[in-house]
Amino acid sequence: MSVETTLVVALLLPALGSIFVGLSGWHPNVRETVTLATAGITLWLVASLWPVVAAGGRPRIELVETLPGVPLVLELEPLGMLFALVASFLWVVTSVYAIGYMRGHHELNQTRFYVCFAVSISGALGVAMAGNLFTLFVFYEVLTLATYPLVTHSGTEEARRAGRIYLGILLSTSIGLQLAAIVWTWAIAGGLDFTPGGLLAGKVDGPTAGILLCLYVFGVGKAAIMPLHRWLPAAMVAPTPVSALLHAVAVVKAGVFTVLKVAVYVFGLDLLSELEAGRWLAYLAGFTIIAASLIAMRKDNLKARLAYSTVSQLSYILLGALLATSASVAGAGMHIVMHAFGKITLFFCAGAIMVATHKTEVSQLAGLGRRMPITMAAFLVGSLSIIGLPPFGGMWSKWFLAAGTLQAGEQVLLGVLMLSSLLNVAYLLPIPAKAFFGKPTDRSDAGGFQEAPMACVAALVLTALGCALLFIEPDPFHQLATQAIAPLATSH
């Protein structure tokens, strides 16, 4: 199989798998086997592309020319490789987890769940592999539409209202602002291809570029910059595997990934670093980081707290992209990976607690450490990684992001990052602390060891180990992130 074919197959496989998942809906065991096999093969295909991209290859294939000059193109470059690896690897883990969760929680409509889930992964991989803005936009919308039924999964009034907010914010920003920005870019540059050094570089400057940048940043609602963050906490009514993979990794990372791509390949770092609007947006990202952390501290519902934490962490990546220095972009790219592993661990834990004890609030968790020691230990690991403490992977991305703020001469934003780490400590660490050292409030927690189903525990242990491994071995991802901005220097 040629590299280009692998690209197409890896993209389409989850969507094709979803058909078989749908057909095997009557036999849960077959259905889950199909899901796992599809996820495994997809990961294998994506991983097989890694050496090619790392060696400087840019596999590219034009699928069809939709409009004159506006083709549907796939091209895998280092940032996309990084995102595709994270999404496809964590899909495998989440599939394992979902089996335990969905059965343990006796969810209805499980077939629809697995089908939409698989299509969403295709959407995320499409975003990662998009070769131009149009293709990226297409898969961005696929991802939105495929995740909508997952948000409204339970069909309650609350879920339907959440679905309306979800679709309302994501589609109105993408159609209203992002599409306008894309057509405008096409009008200025005469093309939509992602170009190293920047598609718009030298073609636009001053206020026009500033407005265009605003259209992109606010048009990508999935990046959840304030005031467009409301959909993310609303989406937490979805089953936990969805919150874990889609609303901590695939969907939200597709958002910040889009902004990162636009920063690096559409504007180019030179143009972007000169833009006044870029600075203001970076400050807005800084505000989002702090404000979302403060809201997270006040949330008693565990998933809501994690959701606001995600809003805050996403703005780290936006900040890195908007500062447009070599270190900040590398940090932003790495934070996609580091935050993914940390946050998915936390969500896995939250889901495991829900399955085992039906508890959803932080205040109910006191003393739970004795009953679910593995889960709570993993929660501690995930928290530490999110905070950015060694020996966990989260440290590296924060390191580079902090270096980036200094490169850009923005000491205030460095202060924001440091303050945010303290706030992370304040809203995350009390949870494991309470679980291990607090007094159980109800009697059942005093009882013996009672973890969530095996599949759930295995998954969250795996991602927690991943956080530690990323501390020791961050280099492959660091290389991918730096390759994107200096393609000539590394592809010798």
Place this chain on the structure above:
Amino acid sequence: MSATAVMAHLPALAVVVPLMTAPLTVLVNRPALVWRLATLSCLLTFAVAVGLLARVLELGPFVYEIGGWAAPWGIEYRIDAFNAYVVLVVTGVSAVAMPFARRSVEREVERDRAYLLYCAWMLALTGLVGIAVTGDLFNVFVFLEISSLATYVLVSMGRGRAAPLAALRYLVVGTVGATFFLIGVGLLYEMTGSLNMADLAARIPPIADSRVVHAGFVFIVLGLALKAALFPLHAWLPGAYGAAPSAVTAFLAGTATKVAIYALLRVVFTVFGARFAFGTMAFDVLLVPLALAGILVASAVAVFQQDLKRMLAYSSVAQIGYMLLGAGLVSEAGLTGGIVHMFNHALAKTALFLALGCIAYRVGTVTVASMAGLGRRMPWTMAAFVLGGLSLVGVPLTAGFVSKWYLVQAALERDLWWVAAIVLFASVLALIYTGRVAEAAYFRPAVPGGLPDRAREAPLSMLVPVWLLVGLNFYFGIDAALSAGVAGEAARGLLGGVS
């Protein structure tokens, strides 16, 4: 007749085939047989349309003289990319909706009147195709009346007491429109002594300062705008669409207003010329704001409709705004967007109305409330409705996206940011009004006893046409080379005057 002889007479055949079928249906007068005859005729007309388009794309525009009488004395049919494209849309919609009609008409129209419906349908098709192919202004009026009278009959055959009233309203407004058109044609004839479009185009510029010509322009444009349901002259449309039998609504939504828009663009660009229409008469100063107001107001009204047929009808008024907006921007991109939207909207809206027809067939009523739980009972129909709705919204990879792309591009070309913003904002409104149907169907549990027991999946003969159109919505969203290519050719033809 040899193949080349058939090819030579294609323009006439496009009109003659449905025209001859109409009296046959009355003679046969047995519903099942009449339907077969009508379906055959529709398919044949569609084949003729495909032939016409292929011929135009291969050889360029050509002229067909009726009875061999040369213009300007005889009547000529003048075929270019724009005509052929519109004929393709009209006959295509008819060829898809007619196979669907059998079961739908059986349920909604009394058995002994069904043959009249098919007869009127064939006459309407004759008139619509005739308007599109002819190169003679008076001939346009004749075909306009044929199609209109047939359409009044079609609308009046709907169930319930609303149908005759809606038909009457449509008749009054339609007659006013046709009369205005005729007055305008008369004024031009008085000034130039000609009714041939190409001939008129040559004779008007020297007398372009004449008040009579100006008045003629205004009368013709007003008359056609009434027929095209340009906001705020759209009041007849929701009632007519809502009251007509389901299959008829689908047929009309895909064809009638589009042909009126075709005639409007043809007169404005080809007969009067862009310079006169937009320079002397400043038509765009009126057209663009009205189109935008139509897009916004009708979309907003659609959001609050409980009856889904009326909801889609208001949506049609908004979409007509898109088509005319494209024309009002007077550029290649704008016209391409407007014209390609005729095609794309026909695909999307016909699919949606046919899906509603399936629901009407099984459930009876088509309101938002009656959708609850239908996602499980009629999975294929509802999936088709959702996918058709996505095309209406203009989600990428659907046909609707292609139109929006061109329109936004055209607006940005002329630095009209707010126009682009309104086009995109209205997409969000479309999302709201189609989204609430999807939400009710999939995530609201059925009210106990709310759905009748016969509410199961629609029969295959109804599903196949719906899904055919849904498939085409995606095909022409992924590869728009044909739809946008021909539309671009048509736009260049219009801007270049008579080609």
